[in-house]
Structure formats: C-alpha cells, structure tokens
Amino acid sequence: xxxxxxxxxxxxxxxxxxxxxxxxxxxxxxxxxxxxxxxxxxxxxxxxxxxxxxxxxxxxxxxxxxxxxxxxxxxxxxxxxxxxxxxxxxxxxxxxxxxxxxxxxxxxxxxxxxxxxxxxxxxxxxxxxxxxxxxxxxxxxxxxxxxxxxxxxxxxxxxxxxxxxxxxxxxxxxxxxxxxxxxxxxxxxxxxxxxxxxxxxxxxxxxxxxxxxxx
Amino acid sequence: xxxxxxxxxxxxxxxxxxxxxxxxxxxxxxxxxxxxxxxxxxxxxxxxxxxxxxxxxxxxxxxxxxxxxxxxxxxxxxxxxxxxxxxxxxxxxxxxxxxxxxxxxxxxxxxxxxxxxxxxxxxxxxxxxxxxxxxxxxxxxxxxxxxxxxxxxxxxxxxxxxxxxxxxxxxxxxxxxxxxxxxxxxxxxxxxxxxxxxxxxxxxxxxxxxxxxxx
DNA sequence: CTTGACAAAGAACATATGTTCCGGCTATAC
DNA sequence: GTATAGCCGGAACATATGTTCTTTGTCAAG
Numbered sequence: 001x002x003x004x005x006x007x008x009x010x011x012x013x014x015x016x017x018x019x020x021x022x023x024x025x026x027x028x029x030x031x032x033x034x035x036x037x038x039x040x041x042x043x044x045x046x047x048x049x050x051x052x053x054x055x056x057x058x059x060x061x062x063x064x065x066x067x068x069x070x071x072x073x074x075x076x077x078x079x080x081x082x083x084x085x086x087x088x089x090x091x092x093x094x095x096x097x098x099x100x101x102x103x104x105x106x107x108x109x110x111x112x113x114x115x116x117x118x119x120x121x122x123x124x125x126x127x128x129x130x131x132x133x134x135x136x137x138x139x140x141x142x143x144x145x146x147x148x149x150x151x152x153x154x155x156x157x158x159x160x161x162x163x164x165x166x167x168x169x170x171x172x173x174x175x176x177x178x179x180x181x182x183x184x185x186x187x188x189x190x191x192x193x194x195x196x197x198x199x200x201x202x203x204x205x206x207x208x209x210x211x212x213x214x215x
Numbered sequence: 216x217x218x219x220x221x222x223x224x225x226x227x228x229x230x231x232x233x234x235x236x237x238x239x240x241x242x243x244x245x246x247x248x249x250x251x252x253x254x255x256x257x258x259x260x261x262x263x264x265x266x267x268x269x270x271x272x273x274x275x276x277x278x279x280x281x282x283x284x285x286x287x288x289x290x291x292x293x294x295x296x297x298x299x300x301x302x303x304x305x306x307x308x309x310x311x312x313x314x315x316x317x318x319x320x321x322x323x324x325x326x327x328x329x330x331x332x333x334x335x336x337x338x339x340x341x342x343x344x345x346x347x348x349x350x351x352x353x354x355x356x357x358x359x360x361x362x363x364x365x366x367x368x369x370x371x372x373x374x375x376x377x378x379x380x381x382x383x384x385x386x387x388x389x390x391x392x393x394x395x396x397x398x399x400x401x402x403x404x405x406x407x408x409x410x411x412x413x414x415x416x417x418x419x420x421x422x423x424x425x426x427x428x429x430x
Numbered sequence: 431c432t433t434g435a436c437a438a439a440g441a442a443c444a445t446a447t448g449t450t451c452c453g454g455c456t457a458t459a460c
Numbered sequence: 461g462t463a464t465a466g467c468c469g470g471a472a473c474a475t476a477t478g479t480t481c482t483t484t485g486t487c488a489a490g
Contacts, residue, residue, distance in 0.1 A: 004437090021273075022281040023238045026477055038439045043479070045437090058236075062277040062446060062477050066237040079323045108325040113428050134349045134427070154429075210427040212349070213328050214369075219467090241447055253469045258449070260467090277447050277476060 088123040113209040115144040133185040143205040154207040161200040303338040328424040330359040348400040358420040369422040
C-alpha cells in the first residue's frame with residue numbers, strides 16, 4: 001500500500017504537534033492543519049495509516065494515537081537521564097544532605113560518557129583539590145555506583161570517622177591493608193592526603209567522566 | 216507550598232501513564248488510579264500542581280497537561296546532536312581534513328552543555344598543550360561557531376601561513392593590533408606560543424564545554 | 431457504459447472529558 | 461465556642477472529540 005501525500009502530511013503534522021505539545025492532536029486539529037473539513041475523512045485516513053502500521057490508535061479515546069516509530073529527538077539510547085545529587089567537596093568533605101532521596105534535578109548525559117553497565121549519578125564539584133586530575137571547581141562528574149574501587153582511581157567516598165573529617169569527598173583512592181589513603185591531586189601544600197580506617201569509609205563509586213561548561 | 220502525598224501520587228501516575236501510552240491521562244483516569252472518586256478533586260489538585268509549576272495545563276483540552284520537567288523519553292530540547300568533525304591538535308596544528316563536510320559521526324550533547332545560541336560542533340583533542348586549561352588528550356570539546364573570540368578565550372583557529380604552522384589548532388587567543396598570539400597552556404617549555412598575522416588566521420569558534428571519559 | 435473500490439464531505443450522533451457549583455469535613459487561629 | 465481556609469465528594473453541566481451514516485465524485489476494470 002502506498003502512502004498518499006495527504007497521509008504523509010498527516011503524519012508530519014502529528015509529529016510536529018507532539019513535539020510542540022507533548023500530547024497528540026485531535027482528529028479535528030489534524031483536519032484543520034492538513035486542510036480537511038470533515039472529521040470522517042481524517043478518521044478514514046487514520047485508519048489507513050493504522051493499517052500500514054505507521055500509527056497506533058486507541059479507539060474512543062480522545063487523542064488516543066501514537067506514532068509507531070517516533071522520530072525521537074534524543075535518538076534512542078544515546079542519552080540517559082541520571083540524577084544530579086548536588087555538590088561534592090573536592091577539598092574538605094562536606095556533610096551528606098539530610099535527605100539524599102530528594103534529587104535536586106536530573107541531567108541528561110550522552111551514553112558515550114556513561115558507564116557501559118551499572119547505575120550512575122552525577123555531582124557538581126566544589127573546590128580545587130583535584131586540579132591536577134583536570135577536575136575543577138564547577139565541573140560535573142559522572143559517577144558509577146560501585147562498592148569498591150581500584151587503587152589510584154578517582155572515587156567518591158563517604159568518611160564516617162573521625163568526626164572532623166566526616167562527609168562525602170572526591171579523592172584518589174589507595175588501599176593498604178585495612179587503611180585507606182584519600183589523596184587530593186593538587187600540588188598546593190594546603191591540600192594534604194589523609195589516612196582513614198577502611199571500616200570508616202564507604203565507597204560510593206568511581207568517576208566515570210567529567211563535564212565542564214564555560215560560562 | 217508543600218506537596219501533599221496525594222499530589223505526589225498524581226505526579227507519579229502521570230509519569231507512568233505517559234511512559235506507557237505516549238499521551239497524558241484524563242482527569243478521570245487520574246482519579247481512578249489515585250483513588251479519587253470525584254473529578255473535581257482531581258481538578259483541584261491539578262490546579263495546585265500547576266501553581267507549584269510542576270505541571271502545565273491547557274484548559275478545555277482533553278488530556279491537555281504536561282509535566283514541566285518530564286522524565287519523558289522525548290524530553291524536548293534537552294539534547295541536541297552536533298557533528299563530531301574529528302581530531303584537533305592541541306599541540307602542533309594539524310592539517311584540515313580534505314573534506315570537512317563529511318562528518319565522521321554525531322554526538323549527543325545535553326542542552327546544558329551547549330551554547331544558548333548559535334551553531335556548535337565537537338572535536339576530539341589530541342595532545343597535551345592545553346593541560347593547564349584542564350583540557351587533555353582524548354577530551355572532547357564543544358565549540359561554538361563564531362568568527363571572532365575575545366582575548367584569553369580558548370579558541371579553535373585555522374592558521375593559513377606560514378606553511379610550517381598551517382593547520383587547525385586549539386589555543387588561547389590573544390590579539391594585539393593586527394597580530395595574533397596563539398598560546399598553549401602547558402608549563403612544559405616545549406610548548407611555546409607563536410605569533411601570526413591576523414589576516415592569516417581564521418577563527419572557527421570558542422570552546423564552550425569539555426567532555427572527558429575515563430576508560 | 432456499468433460496476434465497484436476508493437476517497438471525500440457534511441451532518442447527526444454518542445460519549446469522553448473538562449468545568450462549575452454546592453455542601454461537608456477537618457484542622458488551625460482567634 | 462466561631463471563623464476561616466484547605467481539602468474532598470457528588471452531581472449537573474458544557475463542550476470537546478471520536479464514530480457513524482449518507483451522499484458525491486473519481487478512476488480503473490470488466
């Protein structure tokens with residue numbers, strides 16, 4: 001079966017309408033846009049399109065139609081939304097937010113910057129302690145959730161004790177037996193590594209990618 | 216204003232419904248799902264949600280509602296595809312590809328990392344000359360196409376003459392009268408700035424953002 | 431030419447769906 | 461207590477919207 005020009009215009013209009021409104025048009029709106037005065041003619045053509053498997057319809061439901069292969073703007077799996085949980089101190093640890101469940105916002109990340117497997121989340125870096133690792137104040141890091149990381153990797157960890165260091169921080173991670181060294185990556189001597197008991201550290205994940213926007 | 220549990224359930228249901236049907240639910244469908252017998256109560260709560268800027272409504276239109284920040288698969292303008300033209304030397308300029316029109320591939324970039332206006336494209340950085348600007352070998356830069364840049368900005372420029380420097384390169388850009396200094400950002404003395412006649416330089420654009428993926 | 435399938439227009443119809451109004455309930459403030 | 465505001469339920473209402481029917485015109489096949 002062949003797609004007639006009027007039917008092609010209907011398809012295009014549906015796509016445009018959904019792009020603009022986030023919901024499909026009515027039969028009458030389609031008619032007005034394509035230049036069809038009768039609702040029955042629109043209905044007729046929608047039936048043809050349905051036969052051709054180009055759209056799906058839910059009968060007796062207003063705006064009950066969808067495109068079978070929507071020309072999705074975000075091209076399938078090329079982008080994912082991950083939660084942006086807030087700020088992380090690259091310098092001194094900062095306390096965990098009271099309610100970690102409340103996600104401030106989501107951020108869209110290209111699939112090419114995401115881990116190939118596993119969950120991921122994002123944080124905004126505050127401070128300059130990882131400057132030598134090319135991570136700066138204001139950058140957004142994408143973190144792959146995982147309970148362990150290898151030595152030398154950039155990791156997001158929570159320090160439980162001692163109290164004066166407690167909080168979540170971004171550091172290079174080195175494990176020696178049951179002690180863990182958290183090392184900043186800044187030549188400035190005001191940034192010093194510190195050691196913590198392994199049992200007092202919880203690893204959230206390792207840094208997978210970095211996003212930076214220049215104002 | 217506080218989000219009441221019933222309103223939260225309404226939001227969640229709208230999201231689920233859209234994910235499943237590709238169009239929004241009716242007031243009555245929301246009521247049935249959330250356990251509200253009266254359409255007026257659903258309407259009332261939708262008005263509250265609209266006040267809180269959590270949804271938008273088109274009155275007198277069936278299913279005329281949308282989530283303001285839809286976790287929707289087709290999240291509108293949140294992502295754009297831009298061409299990834301290939302590699303650029305952060306160190307020595309590299310020749311322009313014979314056919315700049317042939318785009319090797321496209322890359323999806325979140326709108327938050329794109330310039331608010333104008334065209335953009337992406338390049339993969341090769342070399343370490345911009346290491347102090349936190350741009351490293353392998354990073355992808357997003358470039359806003361523009362014919363001029365301000366002094367000190369990181370810019371993608373093409374050098375036409377002299378022949379031994381000809382090519383496209385990534386440098387900090389400084390203009391003094393009719394001469395242009397192209398300055399790398401690496402303390403290593405093997406990276407040296409150089410001066411070129413302004414008429415022998417073509418500016419492609421300035422660096423808008425940086426993406427880095429750790430293997 | 432006649433026939434039948436297809437496309438279309440217009441009108442009438444059925445109902446799906448948003449809107450409005452009224453009353454009741456609960457909690458808090460006065 | 462009373463008063464007020466926020467929230468809810470129910471029903472009547474208006475209309476937005478899909479469905480169906482009849483009629484007309486076109487075009488290719490017989």
